[in-house]
Amino acid sequence: MTRLDLRAPSVYVPMLLLVLALVAPVAVPNAFFRSVLIEAAIFALLGVGWNILGGYAGQLSLGHAAYFGMGAYTSTLLLVYGGVATIYGMWVGAVMAMLLSIPIGLASFRLRGPYFAIASIATAETLRLLALKFREFTFGALGTTIPLTPNAPLNFLFADKLGLYYTAVTLVLVAVAATAWIERNKLGFYLVAVGQDEDAAEAVGVRSPWVKQQANFVSAFVSALAGTLYVQYTYFIQPDTVFGLAISTEAVLVAIVGGVGTLWGPVIGALLLQPIAAVAQAQLGSTYAGAQLIVYSVILLVVILARPSGVVGVLSPVYWRALSILPGAAIDRRRRVAPASEVSRASAA
Amino acid sequence: MPALLRVERLSKRFGGLRAVQDVSFEVQEGEILALIGPNGAGKTTTFHLITGFHRADSGRVLFGDSDLVGLRPSAVCLKGVCRTFQVARPFGDMTVLENVMTGAFSRRPRRAAAASRAREVLGLVGLEGKIDVLARDLTTIDQRRLEVARALSTDPRLVLLDETMAGLNQAEADVAVALVRRLREEGLTVVIVEHVMRAIMAIADRIVVLDHGQKIAEGLPREVVDDPEVVRAYLGSSYRHAS
Numbered sequence: 067m068t069r070l071d072l073r074a075p076s077v078y079v080p081m082l083l084l085v086l087a088l089v090a091p092v093a094v095p096n097a098f099f100r101s102v103l104i105e106a107a108i109f110a111l112l113g114v115g116w117n118i119l120g121g122y123a124g125q126l127s128l129g130h131a132a133y134f135g136m137g138a139y140t141s142t143l144l145l146v147y148g149g150v151a152t153i154y155g156m157w158v159g160a161v162m163a164m165l166l167s168i169p170i171g172l173a174s175f176r177l178r179g180p181y182f183a184i185a186s187i188a189t190a191e192t193l194r195l196l197a198l199k200f201r202e203f204t205f206g207a208l209g210t211t212i213p214l215t216p217n218a219p220l221n222f223l224f225a226d227k228l229g230l231y232y233t234a235v236t237l238v239l240v241a242v243a244a245t246a247w248i249e250r251n252k253l254g255f256y257l258v259a260v261g262q263d264e265d266a267a268e269a270v271g272v273r274s275p276w277v278k279q280q281a282n283f284v285s286a287f288v289s290a291l292a293g294t295l296y297v298q299y300t301y302f303i304q305p306d307t308v309f310g311l312a313i314s315t316e317a318v319l320v321a322i323v324g325g326v327g328t329l330w331g332p333v334i335g336a337l338l339l340q341p342i343a344a345v346a347q348a349q350l351g352s353t354y355a356g357a358q359l360i361v362y363s364v365i366l367l368v369v370i371l372a373r374p375s376g377v378v379g380v381l382s383p384v385y386w387r388a389l390s391i392l393p394g395a396a397i398d399r400r401r402r403v404a405p406a407s408e409v410s411r412a413s414a415a
Numbered sequence: 416m417p418a419l420l421r422v423e424r425l426s427k428r429f430g431g432l433r434a435v436q437d438v439s440f441e442v443q444e445g446e447i448l449a450l451i452g453p454n455g456a457g458k459t460t461t462f463h464l465i466t467g468f469h470r471a472d473s474g475r476v477l478f479g480d481s482d483l484v485g486l487r488p489s490a491v492c493l494k495g496v497c498r499t500f501q502v503a504r505p506f507g508d509m510t511v512l513e514n515v516m517t518g519a520f521s522r523r524p525r526r527a528a529a530a531s532r533a534r535e536v537l538g539l540v541g542l543e544g545k546i547d548v549l550a551r552d553l554t555t556i557d558q559r560r561l562e563v564a565r566a567l568s569t570d571p572r573l574v575l576l577d578e579t580m581a582g583l584n585q586a587e588a589d590v591a592v593a594l595v596r597r598l599r600e601e602g603l604t605v606v607i608v609e610h611v612m613r614a615i616m617a618i619a620d621r622i623v624v625l626d627h628g629q630k631i632a633e634g635l636p637r638e639v640v641d642d643p644e645v646v647r648a649y650l651g652s653s654y655r656h657a658s
Binding site: 273 | 466489490497526566
């Protein structure tokens with residue numbers, strides 16, 4: 067292990083960014099700004115979860131609302147019926163989502179490409195309809211609010227929502243760290259291999275169905291946590307929102323816009339898209355119904371057409387370039403912290 | 416000595432096409448066996464059947480004591496039988512080293528061990544200078560080398576090489592021939608599908624000839640090229656004059 071040297075830009079720059087993320091909502095005590103940040107953090111978490119299966123393992127899931135909603139409903143129903151605090155309920159929800167991922171995996175991992183994508187949509191839709199149907203238990207289409215108590219940290223209900231923000235940021239960081247670990251190790255190599263060429267992966271000993279299911283487990287777990295946070299943020303749950311196609315789409319979009327199969331892609335995508343969506347909604351939503359969706363779609367189209375590899379593809383060289391000219395860069399050069407791909411890109415330029 | 420691989424009466428049909436019919440042959444430990452025949456003779460299908468990419472309709476593939484028929488390709492690989500593809504299929508977004516590490520992980524769960532095995536194998540095929548290049552940026556020839564390296568990194572006892580030399584010029588083919596010899600020196604057994612007769616004559620211990628999914632000849636290289644049936648079906652009468 068290399069020791070953390072605070073003089074190296076590769077150490078202090080990420081730390082400064084982290085401090086910025088933690089201080090931002092305090093420095094700007096604006097309710098709108100804060101809610102945008104919280105939404106960005108929640109959808110970043112969902113995107114990081116989606117990215118394990120959809121990005122690294124290349125299985126285009128268009129139904130991650132299934133896991134998101136599973137987490138949301140489990141923690142909410144536990145809280146409403148059993149008074150189980152959300153801080154415990156969220157883990158139950160995550161495990162339930164993992165269990166749910168087993169039949170989904172068994173049924174759909176035999177399918178490849180577009181067939182898998184279609185099956186994933188069907189799964190989320192099925193759950194949405196079930197939640198509508200069993201209304202005695204799930205409160206059906208009416209939905210339910212979560213019991214409001216003024217300050218219940220264990221339920222992530224805080225007087226000023228800052229607590230929820232920090233909870234979400236912490237979970238995002240843990241999920242990114244877990245992704246980084248996976249990326250570096252056998253499972254990460256296997257996921258990318260299966261995503262790139264399933265037959266070639268099998269030929270060198272990769273059991274592709276099991277590898278995909280492992281990605282599915284992690285992905286379901288993380289996405290379910292995002293679902294729980296979402297309900298604690300909106301105070302309200304109903305099938306059409308948490309199991310809806312909009313959630314599934316959002317999971318895919320933050321990852322694609324940010325950078326599919328990259329460590330920070332979904333986080334950057336969420337930080338970019340949520341403010342745009344929120345501002346468009348606030349500025350245009352009340353004047354022309356649906357106008358904000360048009361603006362949003364145009365921005366998406368531009369990003370996807372201009373940068374199919376996502377915003378990370380643009381930011382990553384800039385980031386490493388910046389690190390190489392900041393004070394202390396010599397320490398990083400000695401330690402060769404920059405990834406080989408960035409070094410070769412720099413020397414080619 | 417018992418054979419390392421015994422293919423017994425292997426058959427596969429695709430609809431009305433009998434791709435492989437009743438094919439049997441054995442591969443001895445440490446041997447280089449060439450599988451030749453015209454296009455569509457069933458050579459690649461035979462590879463697919465042995466390695467689990469297709470399931471045989473009937474027949475057995477005995478590797479040591481175990482029957483490989485019905486196993487997934489990954490299970491066949493873990494038993495010690497690894498193959499390359501006719502058209503190289505690298506993981507394009509990975510670097511050369513990462514490609515080979517993916518294979519090496521099959522026996523070495525730890526990253527450091529997988530990386531060191533990968534470097535070793537890349538040295539063997541002569542790709543040590545291109546470790547950090549993205550696989551999709553490699554030339555076709557280097558992609559083939561990578562394909563061989565990735566297969567070798569799984570520590571197979573038997574490798575099946577599917578037209579590794581197609582499209583190579585003579586100098587490059589000579590390098591490939593030297594590599595295959597080297598594999599044998601490392602203790603590997605090799606089955607090779609190839610059209611480059613010059614290379615086959617140089618390395619094969621024995622040859623099995625397929626035509627229309629059936630085995631039409633088997634034997635030492637010299638015997639096989641003189642076999643009138645083989646000349647008619649595959650080599651053509653000009654071959655003997657040319658060589």
